[in-house]
Amino acid sequence: MSHAPQIKIPATYMRGGTSKGVFFSLADLPPQARTPGPARDALLLRVIGSPDPYGKHTDGMGGGTSSTSKAVILSKSERPEHDVDYLFGQVSIENAFVDWSGNCGNLSAAVGGFAIASGLLEAARIPENGTCAVRIWQANIGKTIIAHVPITNGQVQETGDFELDGVTFPAAEVQLEFLDPAEEGEGGALFPTGNLVDALEVPGVGTLQATLINAGIPTIFVNAAELGYCGTELQGAINNDAKALEMFERIRAHGAVRMGLIAHAEEAGKRQHTPKVAFVAPPSGYTASSGKAVKTSDVDLLVRALSMGKLHHAMMGTAAVAIGTAAAIPGTVVNVAAGGGERQQVVFGHPSGTLRVGAQAVRDGDAWRVTKAIMSRSARTLMEGWVRVPGDAF
Structure with missing residues (x-):
């Protein structure tokens, strides 16, 4: 043979x-x-x-x-x-x-x-x-x-x-x-629903305050407290919890429908990379996965994001762009978690530590437009x- x-x-x-x-x-x-x-x-x-x-x-x-x-x-x-x-x-x-x-x-x-x-x-x-x-x-x-x-x-x-x-x-x-x-293709404008915050109905979960944004990558931001979390969670707390993973996938699927990325929630399984789902919280101290101590004063807010169905060990770069953009626009759930007001950069805490990201957002009539997002990697x-x-x- x-x-x-x-x-x-x-x-x-x-x-x-x-x-x-x-x-x-x-x-x-x-x-x-x-x-x-x-x-x-x-x-x-x-x-x-x-x-x-x-x-x-x-x-x-x-x-x-x-x-x-x-x-x-x-x-x-x-x-x-x-x-x-x-x-x-x-x-x-x-x-x-x-x-x-x-x-x-x-x-x-x-x-x-x-x-x-x-x-x-x-x-x-x-x-x-x-x-x-x-x-x-x-x-x-x-x-x-x-x-x-x-x-x-x-x-x-x-x-x-x-x-x-x-x-x-x-x-x-x-x-x-x-x-x-801002992605202006299939998902529409920076905010595809036209709202800075939406009441996102998720069967089996409830109605969540969510910011649905197309910047860097389509992302669904929700408040950690509404899900029973505090924003300091590490991978094990989410990835070892099958019910939590199912809940986040349900949020992601229904958010994708609301963003116009798919027609039915059942289609989300064939589109695993986008959108992302993340939960945010005000600053709080925690110990990162490396053992590094992150103090409350080190960060403007906390963010945890899921990628391909699992909590990411740090933060996706495209999601960091979405974080920086949403934080720069007063009224989004990300901006509120960071303390509100206009800002051009934030430092957020993630499971592995912290990251600084900047964004330049300007009001264009009744809408917002982001001209640039900046971050450093290696x-x-x-x-x-x-x-x-x-x-x-x-």
Whole structure:
């Protein structure tokens, strides 16, 4: 009996923010995977090791969590004033599908460095020393991201002393600017319902005060107290509670309907990456998962967010954009939790520690518009070479 041999595909395994993913140049993919469709999805599923009923990704490059089951495809951009096109795929762990509905803000921090190292930027754009502003077109959501990548002796500088809670070792700081981050596609405007706060009816849960926002990634914000939480919870308190996970998925599904992302709550299972659901609370002290003490005075508010059905160990980068945007607009549940008033930045507490994010929001008639969100992350190349997959896997 004959078996298909393995093929090898040039790839780079990178950490970006608090996530990890497999990065590809579009031109390096097998021809049938260079365009969207079943072949591309099947290839990425096999690369990551999904679907895996054991939830471990033992036979692939994934790590069995939403933060580590990710893939990125980059190519030179043909858009004016952009250097590279960035496409992100969130690979389901238990099911055979790839969710292309949103961006990964954490891996956005690694895009600039990969693009430079892979020769996707014009040499004239890269200084010998200093910072290279990589102009990224985020193809999933049709938005621009500017990544400020440090350069030393003409090469990407990845080491440094910038510390990011949720990441074990320090590295070089990469500042990200998310320009006009409100998603105006299928979910509509910044606030798809037209309201800063909605009464969200969730069968079996009740009616919750919720802010439904499209910024960075569609996100549903609710108050921790309404759910019986205090906002200081760590992963175990949520992820080991099957009833809690079911409740949050129900909130997410009904919020997605209210945002116009799906027609019926039952469709949410086929759209796991978006929207996100998060709960917020006023400042309070707690001990982070690393053992770090977070004091009440260290933060403006507390936020806990779920990704792919589980409480995130830190904070998704795109959700941080949503947090910063909502905090900047008086009256949202996020803004109220942070003490109200107008503000251009907040420091919020998450399970691994704290994070600062800024946003510039302006009133445009009766509506709000956000022009920019800014945060700092770090990124590092972990391994580069080839990834191997069976030749008949896609």
